[in-house]
Amino acid sequence: MAVTAVVGAQYGDEGKGRIIDFLAGNSELVVRFQGGDNAGHTVINDLGKFQLHLVPSGIFNPTSNNLIGTGVVVNPDSLLSEIEALEGSGIDTSRLFVSDRAHMLLPHHATLDNIEEKRRGDQSIGTTSRGIGPAYREKTARTGVRLGDLNHPNYLRMRLELQLDQVNTILSNAGESKVDLEDLWSHCMNWADKLGDRIVDPIPLMKDAIQNDRNVLLEGQLGGMKDLDWGTYPFVTSSNPLASFASIGAGIPHHYITNVIGVTKAYGTSVGAGPFPGELDNEIGKKLRDIGEEYGVTTGRPRRTGWYDSVAVNHTIWLNGMTSLAITKLDVLDEFDEIKICYAYKLPNGNIIDFVPDTPVLDTIEPMYETWSGWNVSTADVRSWSDLPIQARKYLDRIKDLSGLPISYVSVGAKREAMFAT
Numbered sequence: 478m479a480v481t482a483v484v485g486a487q488y489g490d491e492g493k494g495r496i497i498d499f500l501a502g503n504s505e506l507v508v509r510f511q512g513g514d515n516a517g518h519t520v521i522n523d524l525g526k527f528q529l530h531l532v533p534s535g536i537f538n539p540t541s542n543n544l545i546g547t548g549v550v551v552n553p554d555s556l557l558s559e560i561e562a563l564e565g566s567g568i569d570t571s572r573l574f575v576s577d578r579a580h581m582l583l584p585h586h587a588t589l590d591n592i593e594e595k596r597r598g599d600q601s602i603g604t605t606s607r608g609i610g611p612a613y614r615e616k617t618a619r620t621g622v623r624l625g626d627l628n629h630p631n632y633l634r635m636r637l638e639l640q641l642d643q644v645n646t647i648l649s650n651a652g653e654s655k656v657d658l659e660d661l662w663s664h665c666m667n668w669a670d671k672l673g674d675r676i677v678d679p680i681p682l683m684k685d686a687i688q689n690d691r692n693v694l695l696e697g698q699l700g701g702m703k704d705l706d707w708g709t710y711p712f713v714t715s716s717n718p719l720a721s722f723a724s725i726g727a728g729i730p731h732h733y734i735t736n737v738i739g740v741t742k743a744y745g746t747s748v749g750a751g752p753f754p755g756e757l758d759n760e761i762g763k764k765l766r767d768i769g770e771e772y773g774v775t776t777g778r779p780r781r782t783g784w785y786d787s788v789a790v791n792h793t794i795w796l797n798g799m800t801s802l803a804i805t806k807l808d809v810l811d812e813f814d815e816i817k818i819c820y821a822y823k824l825p826n827g828n829i830i831d832f833v834p835d836t837p838v839l840d841t842i843e844p845m846y847e848t849w850s851g852w853n854v855s856t857a858d859v860r861s862w863s864d865l866p867i868q869a870r871k872y873l874d875r876i877k878d879l880s881g882l883p884i885s886y887v888s889v890g891a892k893r894e895a896m897f898a899t
Contacts, residue, residue, distance in 0.1 A: 548726020712751025
């Protein structure tokens with residue numbers, strides 16, 4: 478039995494979906510442990526191309542159970558749309574479940590999100606406006622409603638009344654229409670009818686998998702540099718994408734998590750505002766974006782691009798206790814004469830540091846680069862480490878040296894067969 482957490486080692490969008498899809502064939506339980514539908518995983522396999530926002534990427538393995546865990550905030554409309562799209566493509570979703578303790582993201586949360594972003598003005602965070610922050614705030618304020626409440630109508634109605642008492646005051650003050658309780662109640666009863674059979678207590682599922690020595694895969698969203706506590710605050714997500722939170726979000730004792738795979742691109746990207754050291758706001762950055770098709774799965778926004786930042790990756794390696802790295806999109810670098818790696822940061826006073834400082838300082842640093850020769854040949858058909866061009870192997874070996882970790886997987890394309898173990 479092995480419990481493996483797959484987490485983002487950068488700012489998100491690292492290609493975790495393809496790693497999880499690759500590993501899910503040997504996993505009996507795949508659990509999404511945090512986040513919402515504000516980001517997505519693109520999976521390309523022999524069944525087609527899919528963009529998942531809430532459904533775990535193990536859904537394509539017909540023998541695995543897939544659980545949307547307690548740490549996720551779930552937009553029921555988004556989940557139902559995703560299920561419909563999957564089933565329309567012939568994917569069996571009968572083994573998809575959602576924790577009864579996962580909180581619901583309700584329609585008014587997106588409105589609140591937009592109100593807050595407008596109020597921030599030039600200090601806006603660059604959220605996806607999906608309502609993730611307000612949903613998590615309701616959770617921590619203890620005014621939230623959970624998926625399991627759909628199966629207890631009288632209790633749910635009481636909880637909705639409590640939440641709307643505060644929400645409607647905010648909406649009214651902002652000049653927005655108040656939420657009608659009866660209309661929201663009608664939505665909830667529709668969700669209860671369509672999702673009720675999928676709502677489960679996750680602990681029995683988890684215990685059964687662990688006690689019967691089954692492989693479990695824990696799926697994170699976004700990356701460590703967007704962590705609520707350890708990322709580029711306040712330009713972060715509203716949850717914790719770290720492996721240490723996987724035990725909480727999935728409902729598993731932490732000591733069972735024996736493998737932590739950190740997924741990183743062979744270069745860097747970020748979406749949203751905030752510090753992004755070494756951003757290439759030039760023709761090189763545009764070339765990375767165009768070749769890598771770097772546009773957000775959820776919003777379609779162009780991603781910011783840069784060279785590989787080992788300082789940021791090492792920051793997340795430590796926080797996650799990673800045991801290996803998976804490198805994605807190596808093929809995007811096939812057409813570059815030279816490639817750079819950021820190995821340290823220079824402060825305005827000239828001091829050199831090899832750690833990620835707090836946001837106000839991070840916004841002032843200068844990346845220190847090493848330059849490596851490109852390979853200028855296609856790696857798209859490579860299926861083993863030994864077949865990689867020598868310069869590509871040297872580049873990856875340097876990433877290994879800087880990280881202090883082995884590279885367990887390399888991806889040279891979006892399709893499942895373009896991933897190989899090292």
